[in-house]
Amino acid sequence: MALIEYRDALNQAFAEEIERDPNVVLIGEEVAQYDGAYKVTKGLWKKYGDKRVVDTPISEAAFIGMGIGASMLGLRPVMELMFWSFAAVAYDQIVNNAAQIRYMSGGLINCPIVIRGPANGGTNVGATHSHCPENWFAAIPGLKVVNAATAYDAKGLMKSAIRDNDPVLFMENTLLYGEKGEVPEEEYVIPLGKADIKREGTDITLLAHGRAVLTALKAAELLAAEHDINAEVIDLRSIRPLDEDAILASVRKTHRAIYIEENKPFCGIGAQISSMIMEKCFDDLDAPVLRITSLDAPAIYSPKVEQRQLPRPTDIVDKVLSIC
Amino acid sequence: METAVTAKDHAAAPINAKLSKDDKIGFLREMLRIRRFEQRALSDYQKGKMGGFMHLYIGQESVAVGTCGLMGDHDHVITAYRCHAHALAVGMTMNECMAELYGKSTGCSKGKGGSMHFFAPDKNYWGGHGIVAGQTPLGLGLAYGIKYKGLKGAALCFLGDGAVNQGCFYESLNMASLFELPVIYIIENNKYSMGTSMERSSVVKTCLAQRGEAFAIEWAQANGEDLYEVRAVTQQAIERAHNTSRPTILEFDTYRYYGHSVADSKHKGGYRPEEEIEKYKREHDPIQILKRRLIEEGTLTEESFDKISDEAKAEAEASADFADASPIPTDEQIFEDVYFEVDRQTEAGRTGKHFFHD
Numbered sequence: 001m002a003l004i005e006y007r008d009a010l011n012q013a014f015a016e017e018i019e020r021d022p023n024v025v026l027i028g029e030e031v032a033q034y035d036g037a038y039k040v041t042k043g044l045w046k047k048y049g050d051k052r053v054v055d056t057p058i059s060e061a062a063f064i065g066m067g068i069g070a071s072m073l074g075l076r077p078v079m080e081l082m083f084w085s086f087a088a089v090a091y092d093q094i095v096n097n098a099a100q101i102r103y104m105s106g107g108l109i110n111c112p113i114v115i116r117g118p119a120n121g122g123t124n125v126g127a128t129h130s131h132c133p134e135n136w137f138a139a140i141p142g143l144k145v146v147n148a149a150t151a152y153d154a155k156g157l158m159k160s161a162i163r164d165n166d167p168v169l170f171m172e173n174t175l176l177y178g179e180k181g182e183v184p185e186e187e188y189v190i191p192l193g194k195a196d197i198k199r200e201g202t203d204i205t206l207l208a209h210g211r212a213v214l215t216a217l218k219a220a221e222l223l224a225a226e227h228d229i230n231a232e233v234i235d236l237r238s239i240r241p242l243d244e245d246a247i248l249a250s251v252r253k254t255h256r257a258i259y260i261e262e263n264k265p266f267c268g269i270g271a272q273i274s275s276m277i278m279e280k281c282f283d284d285l286d287a288p289v290l291r292i293t294s295l296d297a298p299a300i301y302s303p304k305v306e307q308r309q310l311p312r313p314t315d316i317v318d319k320v321l322s323i324c
Numbered sequence: 325m326e327t328a329v330t331a332k333d334h335a336a337a338p339i340n341a342k343l344s345k346d347d348k349i350g351f352l353r354e355m356l357r358i359r360r361f362e363q364r365a366l367s368d369y370q371k372g373k374m375g376g377f378m379h380l381y382i383g384q385e386s387v388a389v390g391t392c393g394l395m396g397d398h399d400h401v402i403t404a405y406r407c408h409a410h411a412l413a414v415g416m417t418m419n420e421c422m423a424e425l426y427g428k429s430t431g432c433s434k435g436k437g438g439s440m441h442f443f444a445p446d447k448n449y450w451g452g453h454g455i456v457a458g459q460t461p462l463g464l465g466l467a468y469g470i471k472y473k474g475l476k477g478a479a480l481c482f483l484g485d486g487a488v489n490q491g492c493f494y495e496s497l498n499m500a501s502l503f504e505l506p507v508i509y510i511i512e513n514n515k516y517s518m519g520t521s522m523e524r525s526s527v528v529k530t531c532l533a534q535r536g537e538a539f540a541i542e543w544a545q546a547n548g549e550d551l552y553e554v555r556a557v558t559q560q561a562i563e564r565a566h567n568t569s570r571p572t573i574l575e576f577d578t579y580r581y582y583g584h585s586v587a588d589s590k591h592k593g594g595y596r597p598e599e600e601i602e603k604y605k606r607e608h609d610p611i612q613i614l615k616r617r618l619i620e621e622g623t624l625t626e627e628s629f630d631k632i633s634d635e636a637k638a639e640a641e642a643s644a645d646f647a648d649a650s651p652i653p654t655d656e657q658i659f660e661d662v663y664f665e666v667d668r669q670t671e672a673g674r675t676g677k678h679f680f681h682d
Contacts, residue, residue: 056499057498059495061491061492062460062464062495062498063495064461065462065465066461066462066464066468066499067465069461069462069464069469069479070465070469072466073400073469073470073473074473075469092455093458093461096458097462102663102664104433104437104451105433105436105437105441105443105452105661106431106432106433106437107434107661107664108444108445110664112664164665165664192675192676193675193677238676240676241675241677242676242680272680
């Protein structure tokens with residue numbers, strides 16, 4: 001297996017899908033001639049040309065809507081938002097058109113689009129560029145929401161997302177683009193709706209998505225080394241569809257659960273999951289389901305302080321010790 | 325009221341000169357079908373047979389019939405919420421449309437869309453969209469798809485005069501021109517964005533299509549009351565789209581006899597004088613204009629007009645009977661047509677939880 005960066009794993013997924021399906025087209029701001037604002041699409045325009053890799057003006061509402069309209073005619077556009085925060089500009093197109101067109105047409109029209117880009121804080125760019133909007137969209141039936149934590153997952157999930165016949169919102173992370181991980185040489189796909197046990201354990205279940213998975217893994221090592229607590233870490237990978245079975249099976253084994261996410265707490269993904277655990281395996285629980293989120297205020301700029309706003313391994317350790 | 329643009333005679337335009345007697349009668353029939361359908365729908369709405377919004381097109385029929393009648397195999401249509409006329413004009417049946425209004429499972433959208441959301445992709449008809457101007461980027465995308473596939477076609481994207489003041493429309497105009505996409509934005513200017521007149525909503529009071537100049541887009545403003553004029557002007561835009569892949573903005577001066585929606589109690593004597601409505605009906609009614617023209621040229625008689633009108637009325641009545649007798653969707657159907665993969669029970673659709681109500 002090759003050790004490659006998260007961004008290159010995505011790049012491989014795009015290249016392979018462009019070659020596999022003539023209807024796949026990458027569209028977005030700076031994706032072509034600039035090689036991508038984060039070099040995720042590096043070299044693809046040069047290799048595949050103007051038809052398959054397309055730069056747009058800064059017009060999120062129009063180009064996302066354009067992608068949706070083109071997908072209705074059978075194209076498979078892979079649309080980049082330079083930041084998922086900019087989805088706010090295209091919210092009507094995503095929520096009223098991509099999400100609803102199949103339903104309101106009684107199943108006559110499909111929308112096989114992927115909308116992707118980074119969705120994270122922690123880069124000192126202020127509140128407008130630091131949103132984690134997975135809960136904005138996972139709340140909408142008709143949409144699918146995917147969040148990859150590793151290079152391996154990023155590639156396999158992206159290939160599934162592109163082949164999926166429903167709109168898939170794919171959330172990446174600028175802090176992960178340079179992280180290396182092992183990716184097989186041979187082709188593989190990871191189905192949407194399958195969680196991954198990133199670390200097996202027996203004493204508590206740490207549930208997470210995105211970069212918080214890596215934070216949870218670091219916390220699990222600290223818990224094992226310093227407190228003799230064996231934590232299981234489950235990466236949702238796909239938020240909607242959701243691998244409910246994997247979550248409940250783990251909680252039934254460990255009897256304790258904490259959800260960790262870089263999103264805000266109010267109606268966050270953790271709120272949904274903790275409600276689900278409470279409803280479905282209340283009698284298996286030895287402690288309340290807890291949540292660790294970004295501190296509940298807009299993302300602060302001040303670089304040293306912002307680090308404290310997002311969940312850190314020590315935050316997780318402290319919370320685990322409060323119930324173990 | 326006076327129309328902003330004086331009607332011109334386009335009977336001699338090549339696209340009209342070649343029309344057969346049957347073609348002409350056919351257009352009249354289509355316009356009458358739309359009017360009788362909506363009259364019946366309004367009557368049934370008032371009887372409580374349906375819910376929600378309903379935006380009537382009556383008074384504007386020449387625009388939908390004139391434009392949609394020009395569509396070829398690779399020409400597509402998308403419009404806003406005043407969508408019944410375009411649906412019938414592209415060939416959807418009254419039954420499926422009326423049943424949709426009734427919220428029945430035999431409706432074109434299985435009772436899931438309602439009045440604002442008619443669709444027939446098999447007839448190149450992509451809706452039926454509820455958010456003002458939200459369909460304008462989708463129209464851009466249809467044109468993108470046409471061009472990407474190497475087809476000679478156009479996307480006819482309709483919008484009202486209120487929609488021109490939404491931001492995504494301008495973004496779409498810029499991209500349409502920049503990418504050279506064969507989209508035709510057709511502004512049906514009925515003078516009122518809900519209860520706000522053009523006078524109170526747009527800084528330039530006399531023309532909206534002209535805004536295309538900022539984007540190097542060809543535009544035309546025309547009177548929409550005469551089907552021949554609509555056809556002649558639209559044909560030029562279609563030819564531009566087909567031959568040069570360039571966009572066009574068309575603005576048709578038109579008028580709606582009813583309110584913004586059926587819930588609009590102030591349309592008559594409120595934000596517009598009753599006399600304005602009566603004068604338009606008297607002097608600019610598109611059905612009467614075509615009727616007069618066809619009678620003058622000997623294509624039509626009063627008797628044959630009445631017969632066509634009666635047939636349209638009977639068809640509308642039959643569609644109401646069909647809708648009334650049709651079943652409503654089952655509770656299970658609430659969860660159908662949300663996700664393709666779930667409906668087809670593909671491997672993706674069987675993997676993970678998609679719905680969270682329990």
